[in-house]
Amino acid sequence: MQTLLGIDLGTTGVKAALFAVEDGRVLADAFVDYPLYHPAPGWAEQQPEEWWQATIAAIKACLVKGARQQLQVCGVGLSGQMHGVVLLDEQQQVLRPCIIWADQRSDAQCRWMTERVGAKQLIEYTSNPALTGFSAPKLLWVREHEPELFARARTMLLPKDYIRYRLTGRIAMEISDAAGTCLLDVRRGVWSQEVLQALELDPALLPQVVPADTACGTISEEVAALTGLPSGIPVAGGGADNACGAVGNGVVSPGLALVSVGTSGIVLAHAETPQVDTSGPVPRVHTFNHAVPGAWYLMGVTQGAGLSLRWVRDNIGLPERALERWTGVDAYETLSQEAESVPPGCDGLLFLPYLQGERTPHLDAYARGGWIGLTASHDRRYLIRSVLEGVAFSLKDCFSIIQEQGLTLEQVRATGGGAKSPLWRQIIADVLGVELVTTNATEGPAFGAALLAGVAAGVYASVVEACERTVRVVEHTEPQRAAVYEQAYGIYRALYPALKPIISKPVSF
Numbered sequence: 001m002q003t004l005l006g007i008d009l010g011t012t013g014v015k016a017a018l019f020a021v022e023d024g025r026v027l028a029d030a031f032v033d034y035p036l037y038h039p040a041p042g043w044a045e046q047q048p049e050e051w052w053q054a055t056i057a058a059i060k061a062c063l064v065k066g067a068r069q070q071l072q073v074c075g076v077g078l079s080g081q082m083h084g085v086v087l088l089d090e091q092q093q094v095l096r097p098c099i100i101w102a103d104q105r106s107d108a109q110c111r112w113m114t115e116r117v118g119a120k121q122l123i124e125y126t127s128n129p130a131l132t133g134f135s136a137p138k139l140l141w142v143r144e145h146e147p148e149l150f151a152r153a154r155t156m157l158l159p160k161d162y163i164r165y166r167l168t169g170r171i172a173m174e175i176s177d178a179a180g181t182c183l184l185d186v187r188r189g190v191w192s193q194e195v196l197q198a199l200e201l202d203p204a205l206l207p208q209v210v211p212a213d214t215a216c217g218t219i220s221e222e223v224a225a226l227t228g229l230p231s232g233i234p235v236a237g238g239g240a241d242n243a244c245g246a247v248g249n250g251v252v253s254p255g256l257a258l259v260s261v262g263t264s265g266i267v268l269a270h271a272e273t274p275q276v277d278t279s280g281p282v283p284r285v286h287t288f289n290h291a292v293p294g295a296w297y298l299m300g301v302t303q304g305a306g307l308s309l310r311w312v313r314d315n316i317g318l319p320e321r322a323l324e325r326w327t328g329v330d331a332y333e334t335l336s337q338e339a340e341s342v343p344p345g346c347d348g349l350l351f352l353p354y355l356q357g358e359r360t361p362h363l364d365a366y367a368r369g370g371w372i373g374l375t376a377s378h379d380r381r382y383l384i385r386s387v388l389e390g391v392a393f394s395l396k397d398c399f400s401i402i403q404e405q406g407l408t409l410e411q412v413r414a415t416g417g418g419a420k421s422p423l424w425r426q427i428i429a430d431v432l433g434v435e436l437v438t439t440n441a442t443e444g445p446a447f448g449a450a451l452l453a454g455v456a457a458g459v460y461a462s463v464v465e466a467c468e469r470t471v472r473v474v475e476h477t478e479p480q481r482a483a484v485y486e487q488a489y490g491i492y493r494a495l496y497p498a499l500k501p502i503i504s505k506p507v508s509f
């Protein structure tokens with residue numbers, strides 16, 4: 001049977017999955033996690049070598065699981081966490097840990113970069129403002145703080161492009177991911193010479209920009225021997241995780257939007273033009289190239305979505321963790337069940353999910369999170385539910401801004417680890433006040449990457465055709481308690497401006 005391998009290099013770990021070409025069903029999958037390092041408050045790093053070892057292990061495990069089914073892998077696609085800076089020296093060796101998307105250390109570089117290029121000009125050239133989440137400020141931080149190391153850097157890659165390099169030996173940066181560097185002219189899909197010049201960055205650091213849905217190298221002999229994959233099969237450019245999540249869920253045409261609850265949370269809407277949020281001085285949502293050639297998307301990002309629930313699980317969910325070890329029942333599921341017994345709105349308890357600063361709508365690297373409205377009658381179930389609700393409110397912030405952009409949003413599709421929880425899906429539908437649908441794409445970004453591989457391998461004519469053949473809506477979640485949440489959201493919205501003087505500055509005692 002003809003199959004496609006999709007690999008999603010997430011923040012928590014890497015997923016490899018084999019999908020049937022004919023209908024997209026999952027034939028085998030494997031997940032291998034890796035550490036996330038926080039060497040200082042607000043910093044977030046990962047080791048590219050640990051991604052690589054995990055990727056090899058996941059591919060091997062996936063192929064072993066699929067071994068009995070006589071599968072013929074005809075292409076490989078990669079999806080990955082965006083914005084992380086991987087620096088290679090002349091011998092293509094990694095120079096330092098990757099500073100990943102969640103890292104907030106580069107606020108000073110954002111300000112410098114904005115001043116250097118000009119705030120208006122930067123948006124004109126790249127369609128986006130300088131944000132700590134993006135790659136360019138991270139690169140500038142390395143130049144400023146690690147000048148000797150920076151002097152040895154010859155190539156900058158993004159996480160999944162580094163893995164593609166290890167799989168194929170080819171150095172390139174795929175367009176939907178390159179869009180998140182803040183160095184790409186997103187309208188034209190080429191590096192912005194104006195920005196590079198203003199920042200005095202050597203253009204040679206940046207690799208060739210390649211499309212998402214065409215072959216960008218083939219599996220090398222060495223990797224074939226390591227993994228069991230056939231050598232010579234095409235590896236597609238692939239895409240940024242959110243672009244691939246959109247493809248995997250069929251969000252490839254006007255009218256469709258995606259809500260994803262991964263470590264971060266996003267609301268994304270397909271766009272036929274590279275339109276920019278111009279309602280204020282700084283665009284509050286990003287404008288990036290889609291993995292669908294000639295299309296873009298607008299995206300609002302909340303930094304700490306699934307991350308907030310993971311924090312709860314790891315810090316106050318210890319009984320649920322212990323139960324998981326004894327019974328095998330996922331701690332996230334137990335936590336969700338407990339949260340279900342509490343009324344919507346949590347009797348006035350609210351959670352701000354700014355555990356890692358915030359992007360949309362505040363664009364605030366220093367924002368801190370917390371609970372507010374706690375009374376003696378609240379117990380830990382309320383703490384859990386309020387986290388699910390707080391994340392939903394911050395997704396509503398993103399959704400409202402996307403709605404303001406004048407794009408028609410006919411259907412909103414839900415994906416990501418958090419969307420596995422029926423309760424969280426219901427809360428998000430209630431808070432957004434729209435129906436959420438889920439598709440058969442249980443492995444959204446990996447599936448999207450596999451579909452891109454299918455186009456690169458010639459088994460599908462286009463990304464849109466690939467989606468038409470394989471993506472189906474399977475479930476609908478209707479809003480039920482929009483009115484309760486409307487009120488609670490009003491209070492939530494008032495919290496950040498009121499608390500900003502206290503929760504939005506670097507703290508050192």
Ligand SMILES: Nc1ncnc2c1ncn2[C@@H]1O[C@H](COP(=O)(O)OP(=O)(O)O)[C@@H](O)[C@H]1O
Nearest residue numbers: 010011012262263306309310332416417418421
């Ligand atoms: N069954 C579940 N119920 C609720 N939330 C879940 C569940 N499984 C995973 N999650 C959430 O999803 C997050 C991981 O999302 P995922 O899309 O897999 O990750 P990544 O950000 O690494 O791509 C976890 O941090 C957790 O908060």
Ligand SMILES: O=C(CO)[C@@H](O)[C@H](O)COP(=O)(O)O
Nearest residue numbers: 010011081082101262263264
């Ligand atoms: O920074 C962004 C998008 O701009 C994040 O969406 C990252 O791409 C990481 O995604 P997850 O690991 O949370 O899925």
